[in-house]
Amino acid sequence: MNEMEKLVDNGFCIGCGACGVINDKLIVSTNESGMYQLSNPKEATSLDYKVCPFLSEVNENVISSKLFSSIPEIKFDENIGYYSGLYAGHVKNDDMRLKSSSGGLTTWLLEELFNRGDIDAVVHVGSKSSSENLFGFRVSRSLSEIKKNAKSRYYPVEFKEAIQEIKNDLNLSRIVFVGIPCHLKAIRLLCNQDRLLSSKVSYLIGIFCGHMKSRAFAELVGWQQGIRPHELNQIDFRYKGQTGRAGRYFLSVKSASVESKTINSKLFGTDWGLGLFKPKACDWCDDVGGEVGDIVFGDAWIEHYDEDEKGNNIVIARNLYLESILKEGFSSGEISLDEVTVDDVIKSQSATFRHRREGLAVRIQNKNDNNEWHPQKRVDVSLAKNVSKKRRSVYLLREKISKKSHDYFITAKSKDNLYIFFLMMLPSYLKYCHVNNSLLKGTAKFIYFLIKAAASNFKKVLK
Structure with a gap:
């Protein structure tokens, strides 16, 4: 090889x-x-x-x-x-x-x-x-x-x-x-x-x-706004509007018959720390x-x-x-x-910077401990010694969540059902919220995401 x-x-x-x-x-x-x-x-x-x-x-x-x-x-x-x-x-x-x-x-x-x-x-x-x-x-x-x-x-x-x-x-x-x-x-x-x-x-x-x-990120953003993956033909990932902060922006999507835009914080998957896709x-x-x-x-x-x-x-x-x-x-x-x-x-x-310094050190150490191949990096693995057990679990969990998101979205697309993706991601998402001390808030947000996606798709059906 x-x-x-x-x-x-x-x-x-x-x-x-x-x-x-x-x-x-x-x-x-x-x-x-x-x-x-x-x-x-x-x-x-x-x-x-x-x-x-x-x-x-x-x-x-x-x-x-x-x-x-x-x-x-x-x-x-x-x-x-x-x-x-x-x-x-x-x-x-x-x-x-x-x-x-x-x-x-x-x-x-x-x-x-x-x-x-x-x-x-x-x-x-x-x-x-x-x-x-x-x-x-x-x-x-x-x-x-x-x-x-x-x-x-x-x-x-x-x-x-x-x-x-x-x-x-x-x-x-x-x-x-x-x-x-x-x-x-x-x-x-x-x-x-x-x-x-x-x-x-x-x-x-x-x-x-x-x-x-991956391409699935754009497809998920569109799907939550009523546009199925195969229908999405335009997306603006950073559409500016009156939001009060530069970090709050709209994601605008279009299909042949639907045009929609939603603030990033109101869409599941836009939390960069979670690392979907x-x-x-x-x-x-x-x-x-x-x-x-x-x-x-x-x-x-x-x-x-x-x-x-x-x-x-x-x-x-x-x-x-x-x-x-x-x-x-x-x-x-x-x-x-x-x-x-x-x-x-x-x-x-x-x-x-945290994720690519101490977080990468944790990932390198984990690969070394399991005798698994990985690319050579400049980060010193000794940085992992000062990372708390809880923080270590966050870094390793992100890797798992990313991988699962790819697999679960493929399944959801094959079934033409967005909610399969939400349900399959739920355990990992709640675990991520738990290790970040935001379980209650995370659960409430997830329910909001699910209801909003349901409403958006219901409106599309009525049209």
């Missing part, structure tokens, strides 16, 4: 498509759970391991040190990596800001780079016309396409086709790639092996990532801040920034030129920009 077979057989393949870029024989496709994964790992070669973000011996520390350590006055923090500047802010154009997931700075920067002639295309996730997948990596070659493909998508994607497209297009010579940490790492590893790709990739822009989701690989990622990205954007869910329902970005800048563009935008009044601290950045993603 080769290393790629071990990765896939143990459930750690994130399905990014990097191995398929370098080896045409390899096929990355969606599995029954609605996640991408390598379907023929036996065909993998030793070169393919070198571009896999979960198998490569070259970790984020090695990559980022080569890229950023020699930058004048660059700083380093073990949690967020290298940084030249840390900021929180938003674009002043309210229309652009309201159409963004956070503060709109990612799209604003992309437009600036395009207008200045620094890039001729953006590779990022956007809508697809496919009947199977609603989103995928796209190559945007105009301002209108860049704007159209803005916003976060909590949906499985792979970039093989998009990367092949830019490699084969002689008119594209300067592109920017936008993605989550594991995708950024894969692109950096590919550039180490592929001179043509390396010559075309000008910048990597990162997006903070709590974890990915999370790929197993996400529990084995130790990069929160996109450490190999030239600049990284996330949600500023801290202090007074979260009180602004229009949204703000947290920014980690590592590339001095990109940082200078932000500063120019601030000076011209186009964007709002405040300097923040490392602690502010960590607080904005505090739960994710």
